[in-house]
Amino acid sequence: MLAGKYKKKNPTTQFLIWSFIVLFIFSIANFSLLGIYMNQESRKTIYKVGEIYMSGLNEQISRHFESVISLRFDQVSGIVSVVPADKNAKENLYEELVYRAQVRNFDYLALCSAEGDFETLYGQPIQPLNPALFAEALTAGEQRVAVGVDSAGNEVVLFGVQVAYPMQNGDMSNGLVAAVPIEYVTKFLSLKSEGQLLYYHIVRPNGSFILKNPNTELWDFFNQIQKQLDPATKNLSAENPIKEFGDALKSRKEYAATLDVDGGKVQIYGIPLSCSEWYLVSVMPYGILDDTINSLGGKRMVMTLLSCTSVLIILTLIFLRYFSMTRSQLQELEKAHQTALKASKAKSEFLANISHDIRTPMNAIVGMTAIAAAHIDDREQIQNCLKKITRSSKHLLGLINDVLDMSKIESGKLTLTNDQISLKEVVDGIVGIMQPQVKAKKQTFDIHIENILTENVWCDGVRLNQVLLNLLSNATKYTPEGGSIRLSLSEEKSPRGENHVRIHIHVKDNGIGMSPDFLKIIYESYSRADGARIHKTEGSGLGMAITKYIVDTMGGTIDVSSELDKGTEFHVTFDLEKAPSREVDLLLPPWNMLVVDDDDLFCQTTIDTLKSIGIKADFCLSGEEATELIIQRHKQGVEYQIILLDWKLPDMNGIQAAKEIRRNLGDDVPILLISAYDWSEFESEARKAGIRGFISKPLFRSTLFYALRQYMGDETPQNQTPEQNFDLSGRRILLAEDNELNWEVANELLSDMGAKLDWAEDGQICLEKFQKSPEGFYDVILMDIRMPHMTGYEAATAIRGLNRPDARSVPIIAMSADVFSDDIQHCLKCGMNAHIAKPINIIELTRLLIKTFV
Structure with missing residues (x-):
């Protein structure tokens, strides 16, 4: 019965149950292994931290030792600065030397002969433990610190420097030796402080102790090292750590190791001390650390098991909750599936439409090019072909821009720039663009300006142009020949305050209109009206989606009203910040x-x-x-x-x-x-x-x-515009462009205006040409962005960083197909002055050059 009932369960449910069981077992095993692994890694890490800690302390003590010993040698040098006036003034010399030694807190003072004999001047007689080696170092002109004993058997620290003074026996001394009790070194090195995690020994190159810490756990280790280093027992076999440490002592190199001593582990770290043959050895027992590690490991295992239990409880609750949500989730998945199918169908239709719409202007461009080539001597025919090629190119560029803008919108990367613009210039530019389209369809194009008192505002001029062009282009496309289109602008006070103005934009036509059903989806991507009514009208189906997104991003509103076969009216409002303008008294005589x-x-x-x-x-x-x-x-x-x-x-x-x-x-x-x-x-x-x-x-x-x-x-x-009057004669322009055809186009357009152009095939050549040119040679640099070897961004940054005055003042204008707001902002951050989009609009380029040169 149970088996039969189990077999009837949904395969998804069975899969989830078995998955849960496997996950349960896996979680327990995984958390357990994780706890064991973390304990091992913690132990390794603590040992590594101990080695780093000991290294740092040894280095610190070594520097402290060096600075104290150096100070003491400076004091000894202060003693030996006495020079006898004559040979008969020995007593005065000795008195002066003793006085200086006492002032500097030395407890012993003696003269040393070349044979290692000591003649005491102050304090008890002293003698180094190795007189010959000590005297040999002084003869070599070295400063030497060593351990010795006084006549009472007390250990002292000797500081010897080379000096020639007369001794009592009539010989000349080889050096002067000042000394202090051994406790001086013990005290400033803190070698006998209690309660420390580390303790220290100081040993000689043969392994014998100079200063020995009371802790005895490594005394046997050092006795074995002494036997290993004793010439009489040099063939004695030794364990690897003893041999390695002995080699480090002889070669005066740093040494670090972990040793097993009396069933426990200790870590040692050795370092040579300067101005001596001494070797500082720090020792850190791991007894306390092992207890801490074990305690930490136990706590970690407990916490790991608790965490595992908590996770499993939560997983169980989630699993149970999942069953109660299965039906609703399946319904939602079905809805999402249908939505995805609808989106896929919309995109498929879009691709079919855009493929047709792109091929249409492309066919026109290719066809008109062929016709022009076939009638190369017919000027009128060529001009007609060029006009149609230009119109088709602009339409193709508009389709491409729509697709790219939609891609930016869907990825959330469409940004706005806030520039000072003139509404007059914006509308003038729109009128100039729309005139050929309106004229081609013999349409009436009316423009009404009502109460526009604020012409200069802060706004993204490129995006405002895009909104107007999308609305007017749609009005032209969907209005038959002989129809009428009206663009109206009006102004009123903005609710945002006196520094803002509300601009109303109306675009009205008497075209084919839209159905109520289509008005509901007009702002959706890839949507187009009934195909039978617009089958001859080209478009991407993205224009209104882009327009809606831009208007919303700029904080505006857009409304539409339309009736089939009666026309459409769009109403757009923007609250724009007023921009400062040149104060001109706009007043004429009372004509x-x-x-x-x-x-x-x-x-x-x-x-x-x-x-x-x-x-x-x-x-x-x-x-x-x-x-x-x-x-x-x-x-x-x-x-x-x-x-x-x-x-x-x-x-x-x-x-x-x-x-x-x-x-x-x-x-x-x-x-x-x-x-x-x-x-x-x-x-x-x-x-x-x-x-x-x-x-x-x-x-x-x-x-x-x-x-x-x-x-x-x-x-x-004045019947001519500034652009028509503008002359570039005598101006020298450096153009960075990796495409030869683009260079030819720019060269032809600008040369006709009198400019002289130099071509740089990439950013690196552009930088080199500017560096080699005389100061002020180039009036402006036109910079492409995407180039090999060095991009336009990198080239502009490098030019601005050159150490010459004109590198910071020469205008650099980006001339690129990267036309989004973040691309423009990147150009400005890299030191460029302005940006113009490809394909090049000679009127816009001329206006930009006027602003640059004037």
Whole structure:
């Protein structure tokens, strides 16, 4: 019955039960072995620590001995500084020597002859235990410390130095010897202190004791060493420790060993003492340590068993709890399985879509390149191919950036930088990027700026650009030809305080719209709307997920409203910190102006903006209405000082309206064209029609102020941008780039502007070229990041570390495809001044060089 019941158990349950039993047995065995192993390792470790401890103490005592002996020899040298005036002044000499010895606390003083005979001057007669060896050392000019005895048999420590003084017997001395009782050495070396873990002996090279500790456990060991070293018994066989220690004594080397003595272990450590033939031996019995180790081992075993028991109890509780959670866990696993399948399917669909979308611009690039090669003499055809290649390249770059950004987001590595930016420059740049896309689909692109008083803010400009581009690119892609797109910016007070401003961004289109079901998943990765409706629209399905993540990271909000076939509107808000700006009084004379645009809201916001800079303005919504109003004001003698005409008007465009106004009023009144489109294509026609200049939408306060103030009489119009006027003639640039094709591109672009470029194939060559160049030779260094031999980070750091003034001042600009915020921050930390992304945008590079050189 039991067997049958057991067989019916779930295989997973059986596996868990047997696993638990095996784990139980394994845990007991493992913890037991661990306790035994730790006891053994603890014993080895304590012995090793004992050896290190003894080594340190011996070294300390040796240094202490050396310093005390050196002090005593200095005192003896102070005694022998006496020089007799003549040979008959021996008594005076002796009195002076004795006096100096007494002052220096010596108890004995004697002269030593070359034969080793001692003549006592003070204290009891003294004699070294080995007079011949002592005299020989003094004859050799050595300072010598030795043990001797006085006439009463007391042991003394002798300090001898070489000196020639007359002795009583008429001979000249070989040295002067001062002495103190043996207790002096015993005391300062603490050799007889009680209660110490270590005790000490001092022995001679033959193993005999100079100073002997009362502890007798090693006396027999040293007696055997003396027999081993006795010439009469040199062939006597000896145990290995005795022979090794004897060899260490003879060669005056350090020695360490653990000996078995009387059933116990002791550790000895020997070291030679300077200025003598003495050898210091420290001894540490392991009796106390063994008791401590055994006690510690017992406690460890008890604690190990307790720990094992606790672990097993906890494992049992966990095991029991697991059974009660099995059903719910299986359900959760099933849900996770379904979620994983859904994610896998989404990623598979994404890969299929992205594969198609990447191949589409790639096919265009390859195809247009082939067409251009086939029509190499047809300039117009080549220009057409290059435009399409450029457009396809930008689209391909956008797809790649989306995938890379999503990878950063999923790994949690997407970071923000906080830079001072101009909202005007950001929007101007966005307009310039969107113009070709809008123009290609013949769409209407309106931009409204309402009450933007704070143009300079702290923000991640790259990520703000990315949000705007994602929203506007989607609006363009999903709006059919002839549709309309509107970008609106407005400002209000921020709840964060006076130092912040809340910016509202609206992107609205009248495109295909989105279904309510898709709106629920619009911010999910790899999601795209119904394939049948967008099968010809390229995209990665990542743009909105990235946009949502960036907006959330920047502390903003994003909302969307949409209806199928009616269009979509996104509303984004950011609370941005105000940035300091150059104080300029944005005020113009109280002119009367006329604004002509078919967008009523645009006219209202432009009039409000003009009013804020001191200008009174009227508006009308068509060219015909504007012509009638201007003629009427002319007849009344109340002229408009300046007229702003939109290029695209419903009845007649701005150029036609300008011609009609000139025909009736002449050339006195300045007429300016306003548009969100590039006016280079119709500039010639516009100037022939009498239009004086062009103002690009959006119309910020600063845009209107700087565009209109040239008509105050103190400035002349400037029709070219700073980038167009910028000249790099005479500038020398060092470009570090390992890719030859990238070098050719950069060289061609910058050479056209007059710059002279030097090429460094990697970071190491870049560093060497800069080192070899004269000071101030290079005006700027363009630095790639990923290069062989030395990266751009390493090269920039090395250049900044050079000992020359221009190494710290020369601008270094990173020019790399590593474009994430942490990459940019790394460049700045390595000493670079700025960063520009590849592929190179010549306008952005020019602006950066202007900031660098101006």
